[in-house]
Amino acid sequence: xxxxxxxxxxxxxxxxxxxxxxxxxxxxxxxxxxxxxxxxxxxxxxxxxxxxxxxxxxxxxxxxxxxxxxxxxxxxxxxxxxxxxxxxxxxxxxxxxxxxxxxxxxxxxxxxxxxxxxxxxxxxxxxxxxxxxxxxxxxxxxxxxxxxxxxxxxxxxxxxxxxxxxxxxxxxxxxxxxxxxxxxxxxxxxxxxxxxxxxxxxxxxxxxxxxxxxxxxxxxxxxxxxxxxxxxxxxxxxxxxxxxxxxxxxxxxxxxxxxxxxxxxxxxxxxxxxxxxxxxxxxxxxxxxxxxxxxxxxxxxxxxxxxxxxxxxxxxxxxxxxxxxxxxxxxxxxxxxxxxxxxx
Numbered sequence: 001x002x003x004x005x006x007x008x009x010x011x012x013x014x015x016x017x018x019x020x021x022x023x024x025x026x027x028x029x030x031x032x033x034x035x036x037x038x039x040x041x042x043x044x045x046x047x048x049x050x051x052x053x054x055x056x057x058x059x060x061x062x063x064x065x066x067x068x069x070x071x072x073x074x075x076x077x078x079x080x081x082x083x084x085x086x087x088x089x090x091x092x093x094x095x096x097x098x099x100x101x102x103x104x105x106x107x108x109x110x111x112x113x114x115x116x117x118x119x120x121x122x123x124x125x126x127x128x129x130x131x132x133x134x135x136x137x138x139x140x141x142x143x144x145x146x147x148x149x150x151x152x153x154x155x156x157x158x159x160x161x162x163x164x165x166x167x168x169x170x171x172x173x174x175x176x177x178x179x180x181x182x183x184x185x186x187x188x189x190x191x192x193x194x195x196x197x198x199x200x201x202x203x204x205x206x207x208x209x210x211x212x213x214x215x216x217x218x219x220x221x222x223x224x225x226x227x228x229x230x231x232x233x234x235x236x237x238x239x240x241x242x243x244x245x246x247x248x249x250x251x252x253x254x255x256x257x258x259x260x261x262x263x264x265x266x267x268x269x270x271x272x273x274x275x276x277x278x279x280x281x282x283x284x285x286x287x288x289x290x291x292x293x294x295x296x297x298x299x300x301x302x303x304x305x306x307x308x309x310x311x312x313x314x315x316x317x318x319x320x321x322x323x324x325x326x327x328x329x330x331x332x333x334x335x336x337x338x339x340x341x342x343x344x
Contacts, residue, residue, distance in 0.1 A: 003028060004341045005036035011337055012317075016041035020330040021302055021319035023052030023202070025239045028315045028342045031251035034243060044203050044213070045323070057187065057201040057236045058318045059219050061299030064235040065156040067188065067245060068175040070265065070280040072163050073105065074257030075178050077264075081166055084109070092165055094137050103145040105162065108155045109279040110269050114141035115154040121222045129226050133161060149273045153222070153232045156280075160231025172229040182255040183244050188237040190229040192217045201236065202320035204301050213323060219301055233299075239318055242305060246314035249307050266295045266309060281307075286336055294343050304335050308343060315342035 005028075012024050023041025027034050043050040060067065076082040082105060089101020100113070107113035116139055118124065125135030136157060142150070160171045167174060172190045180188045193201055193216035203213035218224055220233035228234050252259040265279035276283055281295040284306060294308040302321030307314045317338050321331045 003035050004344055005038075008036065008338065008341045009038050009040070011334070011341065012038065012040045015319075015330075015334045018330070019324055020334050021321035022323050023056075024317060024319040025052060025054060025056055025058075026315070026317045026338070027239055027243055028313065029243065029247065030312050030314070031247055033247070037239070044215075046213075052202070053200070054240065055187075055200060055238050056318075057193065057197060057216075057238050058303055058320065059191070059202070059204050059214075059233075059299075059301045060235045060237055060303050060318075061220060061233050061301040062153075062156075063242075063297055063299045063303050063305060064233045065231065065280055066297050066305070067179070067235050067237070067242075068171055069156045069159045069163070069231045070109070071179045071245075071257050072171065072174045073109070073159060074261035074265075076163060076166060078258050078261055082162075088162070092162065094161075094165070098138050099141045100137055100139070100158070103141070105159065106269070106279075107145040108159050108162075109265075110277045111149050111151050111155055112147070112270060112273065112277075113145050113155060113158075114143040114147065114150075115139070115152050115158070116142055117150060117152050122225055127225060132226065137161065149270050149275055149277055156231035157222075158231070170229070171231060172234075175235075179245075179256050180241075183248055185237065185241040185244050188235060188241045190234045191236050192228050193236055200238075202318075202323075204320055204322040205326075219322060239316060242316045242318070243314075246305060246307055246316060250309060250312065250314050262309070266307070284339055286339060294339060296339070298335065302331055304338075306339055306342065311343055313343055315339065 022045050025039045027037035029035045039052045041052045084106040089096040095101040103113040121132050125132045198216035201216045203215040204219045207214050218234045223233040268276040270277045284294040284296040294306050296306045298304045302319035305316045
């Protein structure tokens with residue numbers, strides 16, 4: 001299985017020239033390390049003298065759900081502190097007697113809990129983080145748990161609250177102490193970023209409030225409302241830290257989350273419901289029917305990562321496509337072509 005590194009590089013360069021994204025950083029590898037990597041384009045189109053670099057920090061958006069929530073949840077499951085199939089209301093007083101109390105952590109991880117889809121937390125619950133938490137945990141469900149698959153950011157938000165309840169520690173602390181530090185992910189952190197590292201951060205969408213593109217501040221509004229750190233989004237990291245994470249996912253050792261958690265997560269856990277889901281990971285749409293499928297997770301800002309234990313390979317593609325547009329079609333095409341080459 002030869003890696004088409006030159007084809008990947010050409011693909012990414014074409015995407016930059018077509019203004020799919022200002023720039024991109026990518027890598028493909030296996031459990032032993034990186035097989036090919038590259039960087040293309042600009043960090044910021046307003047500063048043409050600054051190229052995109054391997055150590056650029058990206059607003060990972062929904063990849064936060066994997067790097068923080070999924071991985072920390074795995075440590076609780078493997079330690080016996082969390083039973084995925086036990087109704088939340090039987091051990092979490094905040095949701096006891098509430099509609100959410102009938103759901104399980106497994107329902108949340110597979111997006112089958114029946115949570116509301118609407119995302120504007122301030123509109124529904126105000127701007128106080130305690131009020132937001134109370135509102136989210138008390139909200140009526142759209143349908144009974146287990147009836148349908150419907151992706152919603154709230155699943156990660158609720159799971160973040162849950163792991164904080166079980167441990168008595170903030171999610172940001174848990175992720176750093178249990179996952180990032182043991183794996184050597186020294187530059188992965190929740191924002192807002194400190195001034196000394198903002199210069200290396202890829203800017204995202206133009207912010208009317210500040211009159212500039214967001215840089216070092218999470219794009220997701222709900223996460224900003226909650227102080228920049230929650231289960232939905234908020235994590236910033238460079239490519240090489242994601243490489244460490246994906247290598248561990250492909251070949252888990254004793255540190256961080258273990259092999260049983262990865263094995264549970266990277267298989268369809270939604271039965272005949274569509275679309276198929278694992279535990280927060282999902283089969284890449286182009287590989288569902290392939291025996292050794294590729295599992296993926298994508299971020300709204302233009303980030304993506306894939307892993308395939310069956311093929312013994314991982315891949316990461318980080319862009320700041322949101323600098324140009326919210327249109328999802330061009331980045332979806334780039335991701336599909338990139339994945340096809342990375343796992344050919």
